[in-house]
Amino acid sequence: MSNQQISDVKLLLQKWGREVCGDLDPSGIYCFGSLIYQDGAQFNDGSDVDLLVTMPEIPDGIERANWLERLLEHKTRLEDDLGKLLRRRDRSALICSVVAVTPLEIAADLHKGGSPAFFSENNFLNLDTGAVEIGVAGAGTQPIAERLVGECVKFTQNFRNQYLGVNALGDERLEPxxxxxxxxxxxxxxxxxxxxxxxxxxxxxxxxxxxxxxxxxxxxxxxxxxxxxxxxxxxxxxxxxxxxxxxxxxSSKDQLLLAELVFDAAVRVEAKPAATEAAPKKPSTHGAHSTVTFAERFASAFPGVRGVEWFNDDKAIRMRLARLLAEPLEFEDSTPFWWSRGSSNLHISHYEERDGIVMINFDEMKVRRVAAVNCRLHQAFSKVPKRPIENIEFSHDV
Incomplete structure (x- = not known):
């Protein structure tokens, strides 16, 4: 097909786009596919014209179906005009395929055929500006998390495409x-x-x-x-x-209405806030001072220790640290457990031991030995030399 014919088709589409915009105020109308790929080099006498129509924000399925019914009138006239311009003898053959989408579908980047990144990475001729753009504005900015919701969205998009599949004679692709x-x-x-x-x-x-x-x-x-x-x-x-x-x-309109109602119900599921589990309530020390809480835990982990005592046995170290830093470590009215690294004092909220590696909060370490230091109540602490960073100390909140 000559460059002039391709240019004429584009001009016809832009004229049609202006008429639709004046009547229905869509968010955008675009052409894609062989008509614009490589400047139309692969568009021939049997090629289809592919259009994307982005609907305005219409949250109600019944109103969307009514909007699409009006778009169908414009699309039927376009079929007739394209058939005359392209000199297609068979007026029953479908020339133009219209993909009608909501802004939600653009944001989710969901195409009826499942093509990944279809709206974000394809080339589109903007019929309003006449410019070829890579991707539709906003495409892919808000993916749909639930797979089955996405399936419902693609189903409805495909149903709209069938509903709009009317030829120049008014014959419906979506039959009763x-x-x-x-x-x-x-x-x-x-x-x-x-x-x-x-x-x-x-x-x-x-x-x-x-x-x-x-x-x-x-x-x-x-x-x-x-x-x-x-x-x-x-x-x-x-x-x-x-x-x-x-x-x-x-009728075809009845079927479209059912599809749009399914779409709305699916979107409501997606929009439903995820059930959030109530954060578990932290236990209370019931007014006990943090030094008392720490002293009780220290006595459980290092019973009978007076002064300073070192522990070198790996099994004993794991057992004693597990007792000292057992849950709960956080209380609603006190923070008894802290650790010191150099000049930093950090609250301990989590402890676990796995495969010989100790994890405190988000830091992993290999413990070589432990010193239990039991002096006066507010000075009790445990010293833990380990590799590869400097020594740390566990203590109560003083």
């Missing part, structure tokens, strides 16, 4: 759902089951996140919550779940 058995498309029910699984904190039976019966029930609840706005869809869905009325088909 008339299955004689299922209440809704299986993929929709499976992703609704994922939401239910997550809402139950993932403690359901293995495989429950893909159970279509569970998903069908969850869709019933989602629809009932919005029955005031979706009365007709509630009735049609109910007829497909064994109601007394004749079994009615689900």
């Amino acid at each position: 759902f008339t299955d004689p058995t299922d209440a809704a498309p299986k993929q929709c029910m499976r992703h609704a089951a994922m939401v239910r699984f997550l809402e139950d904190d993932g403690d359901g039976d293995p495989g429950a996140e893909y159970d279509v019966d569970i998903g069908a029930n969850r869709l019933t609840v989602l629809l009932d919550e919005r029955r005031g706005q979706l009365r007709d869809l509630v009735a049609r869905y109910g007829s497909r779940r064994g109601g007394r009325t004749a079994r009615a088909p689900l």
